[in-house]
Amino acid sequence: MAEVATSATSDQLLVVIDPVARQTDGESVRIVKDVLSAGAATKVCLPDGPEEFARALMRRGSRRPVVVGDDRALMRAVLLLHRRRELAGCVLSVVPVGPVLGVAHALGVPLGAVAAARAVLDGAERRLDMLVDDSDGVVLGALRIPAPATRQESVEAARPWLRTCRSLVRTLVPARPARETAPAVPGPSRLRVEVDGVTLVDLDQPLEAVSVSPGFGGGLASVEVRPLSVGAEASPLLATGRTVTVTGADFRYRADAGVAGPVRRRTWTVREGALGLVLPEVG
Known part of the structure; x- marks a missing residue:
């Protein structure tokens, strides 16, 4: 992952606290506000939803934005700034609070509330690579194909009549809150994977999974294709581009914290140094 470290550019902070963070861990949010307020001039925003979240970021002025929330809040901020073509001129900070924190941790953000808040104040900007797709979506950590199907989806795919019965029941019985289901192992896929225009695997080869991440460095993505193994485990196909x-x-x-598709074709391109993120000093 390409990194260029520079000192943080503004002592004035716009602290945007995602509502999910407030609901899931109010104590950590309180600690973060105390640490940041003691070390810098802060303006705290408490948006109630995505629209207010976006409005707060758009009105940040010269303040350095600090997102307090989980991976979904981080991705929401990055996607907004990218689509407004403001990401290159913005240095972003994140304090991970909430249920989904894998992407922030993979990028090097401390997971403890105090440590992450101290990194906002004392850390340095690093320019990180990211993937941008042909629908203007972004990927910071990794994408995986196919996305895991839920157990219910797998059963319904094998028994089409069950989907019809469920639809009929839903029309007769009031809806209840959906329960999260455990992921099932996805079936084999047939996909053509091209890296810099060169075919790595074609449609005649069934696959277990494809993973792509922008973390290889030098503006290159790392690609791993796992063919479907029969008997002995098949060796993965590796490439960079x-x-x-x-x-x-x-x-x-699955791209970072969300699932996208279905699509029949998608191209991802590495944007070298596209994201400026404040991370702890190395040393």
Whole structure:
């Protein structure tokens, strides 16, 4: 992952606290506010939803934005700034609070509330690579194809009549809150994977999974394709490149904290140093 460290550019902070963080861990949020307020001039925003979250970021002025929330809040901020073409001129900080924290941790953000808040105040900006797809979506950590199906989806795919019965029941019985289901192992896929225009695997080869991440460094993505193994475990196919194109029957993919698709073709391109993130000093 390409990194260029510079000192943080503003002592004035705009602290945007995601509502999920406030609901799941109010004590950590209180600690973060205390630490940041003691070390810098802060303006705290408490948006009630995505629209207010976006409005707060758009009105940040010269203040350095600090997102207090989980991976979904971080991705929401990055995507907004990217689509407004403001990401290159913005230095972002994040304090991970909430239920989904894998991406922030992978990027090097401390997971403890105090340590992360101290990094906001004392850390340095690093320019990190990210993936941008042809629908203007972004990936910071990794994407995986296919996205895991829920157990219910797998059963319904094997028994189409069950989906019809469930639909009929839903029309007769008031809806109840959905319960989260455990992921099932996805079936094999047939996909063409091209790296910088060169075919790594074609549609005639069934696959277990494809993973792509922008963390290789030097503006390159790392690509791993796992063929479907029969008997002995098949060796993964590895490659690096600046563009990755996946083509095939309707497929879904997990990008960081969310699932996208179905699509039949998607191209991801590495944007070198696109994200400026404040991380702890190395040393």
